[in-house]
Every structure is written in C-alpha cells, then in structure tokens.
Amino acid sequence: MHFKWNYEQPTSEQTREAEELSTKIGISPILAEILIKRGITTESAAKRFFRPQLNDLINPFLMKDMDVAVDRLNDAMGRKERIMVYGDYDVDGCTAVALVYKFLQQFYSNIDYYIPDRYDEGYGVSYKGIEYAKQTGVKLIIILDCGIKANEEIAHAKSLGIDFIICDHHVPDEKMPPAVAILNPKRSDDTYPFKHLCGCGVGFKFMQAFAKNNGIPFSRLLPLLDFCAVSIAADIVPVVEENRILAFHGLKQLNQNPSVGLKAIIDICGLSGRTLTMSDIVFKIGPRINASGRMENGRESVDLLVEKDFSQALKEAKHINEYNELRKDIDKQMTEEANQIISRIESQKRHSSIVLYDENWKKGIIGIVASRLTEIYFRPTIVLTREDDLATGSARSVTGFDVYSAIKSCRDILINFGGHTYAAGLTLKWKDVPEFRRRFQHYVDEHIQPEQTEATLDIDAMIDFKDITRKLHADLKKFGPFGPMNQKPLFCTTDVYDFGTSKVVGREQEHIKLELVDSKSNNVMNGIAFGQSGSARYIKSKRSFDIAYTIEDNVFKHNGVQLQIEDIRPSEE
Template identity: 50%
Template sequence: MQKRWTVKKYQPGPERSLQAALRIHPLLCRLLVQRGILTFDAAKRFFRPTLDDLIDPWLMKDMDAAISRLELAFFRREKIMVYGDYDVDGTTAVATVYTFLESIYSNIEFYLPHRYREGYGISQQGIDYAIENDFGLIVALDCGIKSVELIAYAKSKGIDFIICDHHLPDAVLPEAVAILNPKQHDCPYPYKELSGCGIGFKMIMALAQKRGMPMESVYRYLDLVATSIAADIVPITGENRVLAFYGIKKVNEDPIPAIRSLVQLSGLKEKLTTSNLVFVIAPRVNAAGRMDDARKAVNLFIEKDFDRAMEIAEVLHADNFDRKEIDMTITQEAVLLIQGDDTQLARKSTVLFQPHWHKGVVGIVASRLIDKYYYRPTIILTQSNDKVAGSARSVSGFNVYEAIHRCKDLLENYGGHFYAAGMTLKPENVKAFQERFEEVVSSTIDPELLIPEIVIDTEISFADITPAFFNILKQFEPLGPENLRPVFMARNVVDTGYSRIVKDEHIKLSVKQRSGPVFSGIGFFMADKFPIITSKRPFDIVFTVEENEWNGAVSLQLKVIDIRQ
C-alpha cells in the first residue's frame, strides 16, 4: 500500500530558547515544542510529573452537589447503583467507584448493560431493575450525558442520577442532581480531556477529601485509571499524563490481581507501557462485553484474591481468543467480497453487509480493512434482531459521522464522532444506504485522504541517535494521543550488505549513512521493499527508535515504518 510522508513543520525560535534552558539535543527540543512544551517549567512538568500537579476536583461544576447527594444517600441508607458502559473505560470506572464506595458504605451494587440486549448507555432495562429493587441513587459512569428521556423517567420514579461522563454534551442536559463533565460550556475545570474513569476518580478524590481520608485510599486505583486512559485513546497531556504516569508506575510495581493475572496470561515479560495496556490488556477486557457479558470484566477488576482473579482472567483470555478467530474470519470474508466485485474495488468507500457476522467485532473488522487492505471510509453491517446494525471507521482527515448524517433519512438511529460511528437501519434500506454513502464519500473526500499518511516528527541523522539521546527519548513515556512515539526520517541510507528477509515476510536491516554508525532495524511485513534495499542505491526510511535485547546485550535498533527511493 503506497503511503504519503508528511514532515511536521516547526518554528526554530522556541526550539532554540528551550535548548538554551534544557541543554539537551536540539532535536529533542524540537519534539517538545511540537507538543506545546515551550518553557523550562513546562518541560519539568512533562519529564517529572508529580501527584501535586493533579487539579483540585472541587473546581469541577456540580462536584459539591454530587458529594452532597452521596453523603445524603449514606445518611438515608439508600441503595446506590454504580452504572457503567461495557468497554474498558466503563468497566474500569465502575470498578474504581464501586470498590471505593463499598469500602465506606455497604448498600451498593454495580450494573452494566448487556451490549446486545440493552445497547450502549443508560437502558430502560437498567432503570426498571433499579425501580424494582428500590434503588434511590444511580451513579452513571462513562455514559448518561445524552440520556435525557430515560433519566427523566427515573426521576419520575424517585431515582436520582449523578452523571460522570466525558462525552460532548448536547444543548439539552438530563435532569440529574449533578453532572460531572468538564466539557460542559460553563464548567470551570481547566482540563477537559479526562476519561470516564478519570472523572469517576476525581469524584472519589473529592469524597475522600471531604471525609478526611488519606489520598492513598484513592491513589490505589491509579492503575485502573491509566488503563482507561490508554484504552479510550484520550490525549495523554496535562492531568491525563500525570494520572497515566503514576498509574503505569503502579501497574509495574504493585498491580491489582486483575492486571497481574492478565499480564501473566499474555506472556509479557518486559516493563508495561501504555502500548501494552492498549494492545494486551484492553482487548481481553473488551472481549467480555463483545462476546458475552461485561460484568466479568468488573468482577475481575474488583477481585482481591489472585487465584480467583486468574480464574476470571482465563475466561476473558478465552473470550479474546474467540473474538480474534471471529474477527479474522469475518475480515477474510469481507476481503473476498470486495476482491470478487469490480464495482466494490472501484469505490471510494466500503459498506458491506452479511447477516451472520458477529455484532461484537464489526468495528474491529472495519478498522482492520482500513489498516491492511482498503484505505477508505468503511462500514461493516450485520443483522441485529429485526434491524441491521453496524460500525463505521474512517481514514485520517475525513469526518465519517458527517457523511453518515447525510444519509440519516435511511437510518433508524446513529451516533458517533469524526472517526468512528454506529448506526441501525431497516434491512430493506441496506442497498440504498450503500449507494448513498458512496455518493457522499466520493463527492466530498479529498483524493489525497485515500492514501495513508505517515506523519514524521523530524528528519534525523544516524549520528544523532546515541544512548544519551535515547535515554531522554524514553522519558517521553507515557505515550499516546498528542504525545505519540516520535517518528523520524533518515535520508540517503545505504545497505551494508547484511540486510536479509526473515520468515518470508519481514526485513532484517543493516544500514548506515555515509561513514556514520551502522544500525540494525526490523521492517515487519515489508519483504516487498527488499529490492529497494539491495539496489545499491541510497534510499530514505521512516522509523521509530527502540531498544533490542539479545543474549543479555541491549542495543538501539530502528523499527522501520516505510522505505522509498
């Protein structure tokens, strides 16, 4: 798949000022400036975050009301329901808030909607369960901000809501006793990008302060907060960086039984990073809700006994194995549908429907098609009872939600954001929706957006990549949105004669620039680029830098992203 390279622009002035203050390699200062870090003090907070940098939770709009309502529930001995979404952010949020509240109050339960029977967010079934079982207060986590009618229904039955949500509010807000969401236009809380679990964490932080409890009683949940931040793809900047930094520290030094068991089952040996949380922990947690019931994930997170946690983790591990087999099968079926249809091949979008496809993995399949096969806005649809339901994913720079919005007359329901969305429609409208979506995409998308983009932080020379340089580069962790792993480009690279293809698909490189140092590198699934390397002509490469340990020796190597001549 051809890719376009885009090198980030930079302003030399701030870079020079920062270099004078920090006395580190100018390219490291360039990376900092690109991330909005312009002063010595900002760099100190970036490299050396402290828990003292956490923001006062009482600055969040409605925090007083939320804590007062919780205290009233304690006083009245009301039944409290902790309600959350079925993904990683929702399940970690429920586990965090439920476990903390249970440590000070016993009349409490948690509830997660079933993905297939109830769907996303606050459900009628969930509220009816609360009514039938005499709950007086529901704390909604990672959901609720758009559930105006259902929360009004709950209020009419004498049930109050505290909403802890990080999704963008609509103009009309639910009638909750408190809404904790920094994205409300009149919320003075200075950091707007907390995860749903992060907002729940701020609430229990405020409650602990109100009750004079030590902060260690709250900080013990930082590994769950870090997992939510990594998995929910929120920016790892500002307060999220502090929470993620100390959460990952806890993951590595003193993990809860749930994370310890999932790591053990995955076979991971190295120190955990945000990447491990995203690609190792999160899929196993999400598999619970995708394949069956997300309550298993919460039960795992709240389990204190390691042996019992391992039993639950093994179930999630098996769910994830099943999920991988299913999504690989569906992906292969989808590719065959496209390859066997000239009309599909010529399109600028992909919309595929098969009634037997598993609803829990259609979003994953859409992403996989874009990443590996056909780089274009993609929607995968399947049968869901008497409706058709699906997930959409987009390519960089294209608003798939807006494109779906322009097909709304063909849909029963839809929602989402710039890069991902979901929808339901009647089976008889599938064909018309396929055609309309293709019309919208083909008439609005910039053709350049149909070529995958590699965003490069800066050009670099091999001579600059030293152990001292990499030692500071490692301190850019935790990595994530708005602080991605730095991507470099090197020009006029030549093969030393020792590069080779390994396992028929990958390239093991040995390269240098002029008379500079020789670097080894690995290019996964890049065997088709091998003729460029062996052409005896200079070529350019895009890569990240990583450590490679072999036989007890640690060296720097290049993880190659692309090669061109």
C-alpha cells in the same frame, strides 16, 4: 503500502530556540526541536512535560454539576440507600465501574455494579437494567461512559424513584436526560478546562471530588490510577494535559503495584517482569478486558478487575483469555469477508468512505473490523450487522475527519447514535441501511479533504545514525506516555544501505530483519520492518534507500537500540 512522508524543515528561529532549550534542560537539540514543534517552548513547560505532577490535576469542582453529584452521593450514603455503579461493556466502561466501585466500597457496603449485556440489552442504559435496579432496591445509579443520550430510559427510572448521576465523555444532544447531575466536559455549558477525558477519567474526577469533600486523603486514590492508564490507552483519547498526568502516574502504578485483577491479566499476557507501556495496554491488556463484553458479558471483566484474591483472579483472567482467542478467530474471518466485499465494490467505483453490512456478522466484533479497515484503506468506515429488523453499526475515522458529525447528518433515519470524532455507534432499521449508506457517503464526499484519505507519515526529525546515542534513546523515553496528540517521535534517515546481512523472516516470510549503515558513520543499526518483505529485493540490490522509523529497545541486547521501520523507499537521485 508506501506512505506519503510529511516533513517540515525547522525554521532558523526554531533551530535557535531548540539550541537554547537543549542547553537549559540538557537534552539533544534534535529532541528539543521536537518539543518546540509540540508547543513546549520553555524550560518550565519542558519540566512539567517530562515530570507530570499530580498536584497539577484540575480542581474537580470546576466541572459543571460536580457539587450536585457529590451532594447526592453523600445523601445516598447518609440515608443508607442502595447504590448501583453502571457502565458500558468496553474497556473504558469496565475500568470506570471498577474504579468507582472499588473506591466507594471502602467506605460504604450497600453498593452493587451492573454491566448491560451487549446482545440482550445493547449499548447504554437498558430497561432491563433499570428493572433490576428497581427489584434490588436501588435508589441511585452512577452511570459511567454512557447515558448522555438515554433521555427516555432515565425519565422512566425517575418515575420509579431512581436517580441518576451521569459520568460520560460522549457528545451530548441539545436536550439532555433528566438526571440529578450530568458530569461531562463536552457539555456546551461546561467551562471545565480539559475536554478530552475518557469515561474512566470522568469517574476518577468524581471520586476525587467526593474524597476532597469528605476529607479523604488523595493518597487513597493512587492505587486506582492504573485503571485510568488502561482506559486512556484503550479508548485512544489525547495523551496531553490532564490525561498525560493520569496516564503517567497510572503507568507507574501498573508497573510497580498493579491491582490484583490487572496483575493477573499481565501474567496471562506474558508481560510480567517487563516495563509496561501504553502499547502493551493497547495490544495486550485492553483486548482481553474487552473480550468478555464482545463474546459474552462485560460483567466478567469487572468481576476480575475488582477481585482481591490473586489465585481466583488468575482463573478469571485465563477464562477471558479464552474469549480473546475466540474473538481473534472471528475477527480474522470477518475482516477477510469485508475485504472481499470491498474488492468487489472497488472494481466499480472508489468511494471516499466505506459502509459494509452483513446480517451474519457478530455484533461484538464489528468495531474491531471497522478499525482494521480504516487502517488498511484510510477512509472513514462503518460496519453493520443485523438483529431482527434493526441494523447495529460501529464507525471509525481517519485523522482530522469527524465521523460523528457525518452520522449525525443522517439522524432522521437513525433510531439511536452516539460517540465522538473518531469512533461512534449507531442503530437504524435494516431496510434503511442502503439509504443511510448513500447519504453517509455523500456527506463524506462533500466534507473530506483528499489528504485525509492518503497514507501519510508525519516525520518529526531527519537524523543520521551517528545521532542515535544511548542518551538520545534514554531521553526519548521521557516523551512517554505516548498516544494521540503525543505520538512516539518518528525519524527519517536518508541514503542508507544494507550491511549485507539483512534477511526476510516470519512464519510467512512477511517481515525483514535489517542491519543497516549510512554514509556518515560506521554505526551498524539493527531494524525490523513488519509486513514489508516486498522491499527485500530492492534492499539487497545494494542501492541506497530512505527509512522512516521509531527508536525502540532491543530486547535481545542490554541497553541496545532497534529501529522499528514504518516505511522504506528508494532514495531520490
């Protein structure tokens, strides 16, 4: 696939500011220019960006209901009430439950955790979970990464004498559940300065407030920051401001002294001995934590994350790795089936969105398939499957389009829905799926901008190979952790040529391993272009071409650099 490249030439003012900033902080004007484009324009802001400080975390008591939540937790402990930590079955929910449970367990023993079964109970607060809480004498449930729409279920729990503290980050309805406290920065009446925490992040703020209130040193929370980094990466929330601080120090913890359960997963992934990045979490660690909830029950992931014995953790990690291998097979098959359906539909008319349904698809995999289709077709996508007379769906979106609002526009035919701008879930009657598809697609047609369904690359800077020095590469690493709103800088070099040694590689000859030169230096740059073997013939024709790429470590060459090439196009004459 070829992309549309977006690049804004810096203004003379930006160039002047970049030169000044580069002198002050000792980095290349190229990177200073990228900082300025990202809103970091002063020496002090740059220092905060490159060295995020835990002291800059926001006071947790600025979050609405935090004082009430801490008081209720203190009361529960003082009265020796049984407490249940309850969470969603995805990575964010499981890490949040593990974080809160592990922290509180150091000070209080009458505590349990619960993850609902995706297939038996569905998403969020379940009546089965409430019944289990009642039978085991639970008086307080701390619910993480879900619960913000569970009005009826929480009212039922309240009638049984069970209180709820909700820690969620999904968009609330106007009417919220009758919980004792609702911690959610997306509440319309909450003035908390940072709105983009993940569920685990809200759980961390709750524990930070509890520690502060009870004179527990902040240092006791540090070993739990690896859970925050994993959830921030896996839940794809913006890696800016408070999330950047938590992710930066969480990655440090993950690399230096990870919790026993995460260390076992790192070993199983073959990542031991490497410096772990957010990409390693997204592509290796996160999918394995997710796998048990997708295939069986997410409780197994929490069991692993709170495990204290490494040999036992390794056994559990191997088990969820088997789930992940099975998940990959089903995921591949479902994606192929979905692609076949789309090709049939596309022959009639190209829609600005995709809504697919098949009653045989596995509920735990539909979210992955929706993500894959969004990446392939650059359109908001919903994938649904059937359970009895109900349809359950997962939605994913493209940059800048609010899929949650599109789903909300059909709420009168929905039984349940929830989520945020780029990812959401929904339930409706199976018979209503065709009508939902019609109305959803109509909403998208009316509201999406043409450029939102184009394959685009946002180029940060145009450079020559002579600019790619060891220092530039070292300084680039300081821009991490990377993620939404702080993507890895993307560069472009024009008029490059094959050095004569580029070749097609891969099991199916689908990738190109490149050795390139440009016209302005003698530097020979190594590169890899995944899935772009279609460009090999042009590259070998000795004509010039342009490349868009990120700059990566060359794992086969100490201190070496490799270009990860995102797109190749013939140079304009």
